[in-house]
Amino acid sequence: MDRALDLTAGLGRAAILVLRGAGAVALFAAEALLHLLRPPFYGRLFLRAFVEIAWFSLPVVALTAVFTGMVLALQSYTGFARFNAEGAVANVVVLSITRELGPVLAGLMVAGRIGAAFAAEIGTMRVTDQIDALTTLSTNPMKYLVAPRLLAGTLALPLLVVVADILGVMGGWLIGTQQLGFASGAYLKATFDFLETWDVVSGLIKAAVFGFIVTLMGCWCGYNSGGGAQGVGRATTAAVVSSSILILASDYVLTAMMFSR
Amino acid sequence: MSGGTTPKIRLRGLAKAFGPKVVLDGVDLDIRAGHSMVILGGSGSGKSVTLKCILGLIQPDAGLIEVDGQDLSKLTRREREALNDRIGMLFQNGALFDSLPVWENVCFKLLAQRRITRRAARDKAAEVLAQVGLAASVGDLSPAELSGGMQKRVGLARAIAAEPDIIFFDEPTTGLDPIMGAVIDGLIVDCVKRLGATAVSITHDMASARRIGDDAAMIHKGKIVWTGAAATLGATGNALVDQFAKGEREGPIQMELRR
Numbered sequence: 001m002d003r004a005l006d007l008t009a010g011l012g013r014a015a016i017l018v019l020r021g022a023g024a025v026a027l028f029a030a031e032a033l034l035h036l037l038r039p040p041f042y043g044r045l046f047l048r049a050f051v052e053i054a055w056f057s058l059p060v061v062a063l064t065a066v067f068t069g070m071v072l073a074l075q076s077y078t079g080f081a082r083f084n085a086e087g088a089v090a091n092v093v094v095l096s097i098t099r100e101l102g103p104v105l106a107g108l109m110v111a112g113r114i115g116a117a118f119a120a121e122i123g124t125m126r127v128t129d130q131i132d133a134l135t136t137l138s139t140n141p142m143k144y145l146v147a148p149r150l151l152a153g154t155l156a157l158p159l160l161v162v163v164a165d166i167l168g169v170m171g172g173w174l175i176g177t178q179q180l181g182f183a184s185g186a187y188l189k190a191t192f193d194f195l196e197t198w199d200v201v202s203g204l205i206k207a208a209v210f211g212f213i214v215t216l217m218g219c220w221c222g223y224n225s226g227g228g229a230q231g232v233g234r235a236t237t238a239a240v241v242s243s244s245i246l247i248l249a250s251d252y253v254l255t256a257m258m259f260s261r
Numbered sequence: 262m263s264g265g266t267t268p269k270i271r272l273r274g275l276a277k278a279f280g281p282k283v284v285l286d287g288v289d290l291d292i293r294a295g296h297s298m299v300i301l302g303g304s305g306s307g308k309s310v311t312l313k314c315i316l317g318l319i320q321p322d323a324g325l326i327e328v329d330g331q332d333l334s335k336l337t338r339r340e341r342e343a344l345n346d347r348i349g350m351l352f353q354n355g356a357l358f359d360s361l362p363v364w365e366n367v368c369f370k371l372l373a374q375r376r377i378t379r380r381a382a383r384d385k386a387a388e389v390l391a392q393v394g395l396a397a398s399v400g401d402l403s404p405a406e407l408s409g410g411m412q413k414r415v416g417l418a419r420a421i422a423a424e425p426d427i428i429f430f431d432e433p434t435t436g437l438d439p440i441m442g443a444v445i446d447g448l449i450v451d452c453v454k455r456l457g458a459t460a461v462s463i464t465h466d467m468a469s470a471r472r473i474g475d476d477a478a479m480i481h482k483g484k485i486v487w488t489g490a491a492a493t494l495g496a497t498g499n500a501l502v503d504q505f506a507k508g509e510r511e512g513p514i515q516m517e518l519r520r
Contacts, residue, residue: 040375124359132318133356136429137370137419138345144373 028220032150035143042148049152053114053211054159060113061106065164068101069093069171077180089180090190093172098199099259102164103157104251107210110157111243115218118149119239122222123232131223146219150212157211158204165200202258209254210247217243267330269294269427269459270315275324276483277310284310285321286483292476297453297460299474299491301467301505303514307483308463312429315461316350317341328427346374349420349458351449353432355412357404363390363415364400370423389418392455393448410441414448421452428453430462434469446472467506470494479505481514 076092122145125131134141169191176182218239225235268291275288284307292298302308313319315326317333326333328344336344357366364386371377377385387397393414404412413433420428433449434442446469453460453473464470470477474491479502487499495506504512 040373121360128354129352129356130358132313132316133350133352133358135318136316136345136348136350137373138342139369139373 025216025220028146028223029150029216031142032146032216032219035140035147036151038143040143042144045144046148046152049149049215050156052117053110053152053215054156057106057110057113057156057160058163060109061160061164062167064105064109065097065102065168066171068105069097069168069173070175072096072101072168073172073175073180077176086180087190089176090172090182090187091194093176094169094191094195095199097168097172098165098195098203100203100251100255102161102168103203103206103210104247106157106160106164106207107214107247108244110153110160110211111214111217111240111247114153115214115239115243116236118215118218119222119225119236120232122219123225123235124222126223126225127228127232141223146223149215149219153211153215154208155211157207157214161203161207165203202254205258206251206254209250213246213250214243217246266294268292268327269296269329270461271325271327271330272311272315273325273327275311275314275326276322277307277314277319278322284483285314285324288324288480288483288485290478290485290488292459292461294459295457296475297450297462297473297491299470299477300461300463300480301465301470301477301494301502302463302480303465303505306480308480309431311480312431312461312463316348316429317345346370346423347426349423349425349428351413351416351420351428351430351433353435355404355416357407357412357415357419359404361404362400363402363404363407366404366415367400367418367422369419376423385422386418389422390415392421392452393418394444409436410438410445413437413441413445417445417448417452421456424456425458426456427459427461428456430460430464430473432464432466433462433473434464434466439468442466442469443472449473465505467494467508 072093073089076089077086080086080088080092122131125145131141131145134144173184173187173191176187177184221235221239221242225231227234270292272288272290275285276283277285288307288311300308300311310319314321333341333344357363358369361369364383365372367386367389368377368382371385372379372382383400386400390397390399395411395414395418399407399411399415404415407415430449433445437445449460449462450473460473462470462473471491471494477489477491477494478485479487479499481501487497487502489497495503497503497506500513504514
């Protein structure tokens with residue numbers, strides 16, 4: 001009986017901790033969003049963050065997308081051959097990439113690059129008093145550090161996903177035509193015949209949500225870090241882990257909302 | 262110490278605890294306008310927390326903080342920001358922004374408030390850097406390329422660039438060799454006099470305290486235990502202050518050692 005009570009109490013404490021954390025992150029996000037509506041606006045910082053996310057993440061997202069498209073074509077071909085359904089390879093590749101793998105893989109790649117970088121940068125600013133210095137220099141740290149990054153992440157990831165979609169389909173086409181014996185025109189026709197606008201748009205909506213999550217968790221973990229270099233290290237790990245989990249969890253929720261009948 | 266006029270900064274019953282640890286236990290202090298006050302105290306005595314409470318970086322649990330007779334707890338966000346416009350701060354480790362070159366660090370407040378164009382800010386930064394003994398070419402360097410003494414000078418330049426009327430100095434000579442410490446102290450005295458500002462410094466460097474302070478106060482176990490002229494430090498007749506000033510092991514201040 002005592003053991004059962006201990007277990008229940010432990011679960012309760014954990015639940016309270018999670019809820020308290022979620023509430024704090026939500027308030028943090030709300031405050032940052034309010035700062036996006038009130039001047040002054042830091043356009044230069046927004047552009048810097050946008051370039052950092054969109055341009056410098058391009059190589060890793062592009063490579064991920066190309067190889068994913070190639071693997072998808074190979075896997076679906078060998079799998080579908082069992083049912084004499086090899087002709088569906090192009091449709092499977094384009095639907096998987098645009099609806100699911102493009103946004104999710106780009107989100108995870110950006111979580112590793114940008115979430116970690118933002119958490120480390122803002123965390124270092126926290127432990128070296130730079131955030132306090134901002135306040136004494138009449139500058140709101142949320143408005144200066146968090147709001148521009150949130151906006152940049154939300155707008156940059158959909159752009160990256162457009163590139164990932166194109167390169168992922170190209171990866172599939174490359175394997176389809178060079179290794180699996182599809183005619184180039186037939187493969188592309190099969191790709192676009194069954195592709196609907198909503199397939200692409202739903203992926204871009206997901207990407208915007210994932211971009212928001214990655215930058216939010218990077219900023220949140222960095223902003224609340226402490227304990228010197230070790231604290232910054234913990235913040236960086238927490239940013240990547242929490243944003244990766246949130247991307248996968250929100251992906252399920254968004255997919256259920258967009259495609260459930 | 263107020264001399265019958267409203268002090269520039271007035272603290273009454275300032276209290277702050279972090280969990281069970283009481284850091285400030287009713288701090289009372291008046292800081293005269295246009296004077297330089299040095300707050301002395303050992304590590305963990307509450308000096309930095311006092312400063313952070315005045316700056317609005319930490320919310321005190323109880324007590325009153327007034328600047329020019331205005332109760333800071335009653336200020337709106339805009340009024341607080343307006344007050345911050347009149348404040349400069351030199352952080353212990355400089356707290357320079359790594360992502361910006363020195364000239365942008367120096368003119369950060371002026372640029373953030375659109376009080377100056379970027380082109381004019383470069384000229385202004387060169388002018389202020391000269392006041393702290395640095396060449397204009399330093400403006401193009403990154404903070405990471407500067408020595409500790411240069412970082413302090415740049416931090417000082419940033420603190421005075423917007424010509425504040427209250428300047429806070431957090432351990433201005435910590436980590437510097439004695440000669441560089443004296444140089445920084447000299448610059449602080451010059452800058453404060455030139456601006457006619459009220460200065461508040463926290464330090465445990467007695468030589469520095471005598472050089473930059475008109476008035477001094479000693480904080481011990483979260484309370485102000487002595488105030489007087491900085492020139493009298495070492496011969497105040499207060500056993501706590503005199504032990505601290507002379508750095509003696511024996512006396513009423515006992516270091517808390519964890520065994």
